[in-house]
Amino acid sequence: MKIIIRGEKQPNVTAKDFILKILSLDYVRSGKALAKVMEYAGDAIEALSVDERATMTNMAAEIGGFTGIVAPDDKVVEFLVERRGMKRADAAELIRGLQSDRDAEYAEVIELNAAEIAPMVATPGDPGNGKFIRDLNTPVPVELAYGGTCTAGKNEDMDMYAEVLADALKQGKRVAESVEFYIQFGSQETRKYCMEKGYLDIFQKAGARVIEPSCGACINAGPGVSTRPDQVVVSAQNRNFPGRSGPGQMYLASPLTVAASAVAGYIVEYQPSQAPELAGSRG
Incomplete structure (x- = not known):
């Protein structure tokens, strides 16, 4: 399933608030997300740091998901270079192709507005x-x-x-x-x-x-x-x-x-x- 969060979040809102909001949704609380892969996407997700994205992928477990993913981007390359000591070319090669297909089909797509999420x-x-x-x-x-x-x-x-x-x-x-x-x-x-x-x-x-x-x-x-x-x-x-x-x-x-x-x-x-x-x- 795909969870898209669009827009600009408030300064006092974090990835933890995003995931607590997702966990409160009827779709999740009713157990429909069990055993699914959670793909987090949208410009509000892209704006998060790698550390913050990790909060959301980690808590896919609380949703009941099989795993949680965010498509890797330049921020991930920078993380691998700065925090893991990889060469830039190797980091870029490592993440190559780790995105969903353009025509991928999802069991469910949920869209949220970041501006409407409060602490x-x-x-x-x-x-x-x-x-x-x-x-x-x-x-x-x-x-x-x-x-x-x-x-x-x-x-x-x-x-x-x-x-x-x-x-x-x-x-x-x-x-x-x-x-x-x-x-x-x-x-x-x-x-x-x-x-x-x-x-x-x-x-x-x-x-x-x-x-x-x-x-x-x-x-x-x-x-x-x-x-x-x-x-x-x-x-x-x-x-x-x-x-x-x-x-x-x-x-x-x-x-x-x-x-x-x-x-x-x-x-x-x-x-x-x-x-x-x-x-x-x-x-």
Whole structure:
């Protein structure tokens, strides 16, 4: 099946919001996407970085798909050259022909407008419980915030956590007193990237705690796992099935939303250049 997203997204909308929107669609929730290959396309997808596209292909599993693909382009060539050390000619040859045929037929074609997608969460129990944050009936206080896993522990995800926390620090704000915020690197490469960018200092000053690369809260292991049934978690991981990451109530969200909510003390949209209003702050 083919999922086409057209148009220009809002600055505070990420690939995670795209995939949470897709997961909330009736076609997906009814199980009709099971065992299908998900091809993501459209100018809104093409505008995403390779790291962001990887969030969507990774979460084809939550859709129930066999796999997820994005037709490789010049951005992929650049990624292979810069991040994997390939020669440009070899990278270009590697991706040659990895596009669908012009006359390819699809079991289903779904089209979405990126401009109509706002920051989202998936409410506790299932990644398909997607809602726009603005449609939550009441404020949702959080005790734990977690950024990491294979969907949200990449270099660009770290850019997002750092952006929000640096924005907060500029306004004299930090992680809320009521929140424990954990950021876990997806790889040693990403940890090194954060060191080189100065993010570790930003994270520390803002009150976030960093965790070494590993499978973590997503598999119910290590910091970021809830310990009580009433404990509310906002997490950038990919799954929030009951018991997946402790007994608590887990909301899935983008890295921007997770960091903004950690600062605010409750689930909020991130507004660039405007640190979220705090429920409290660390001294």
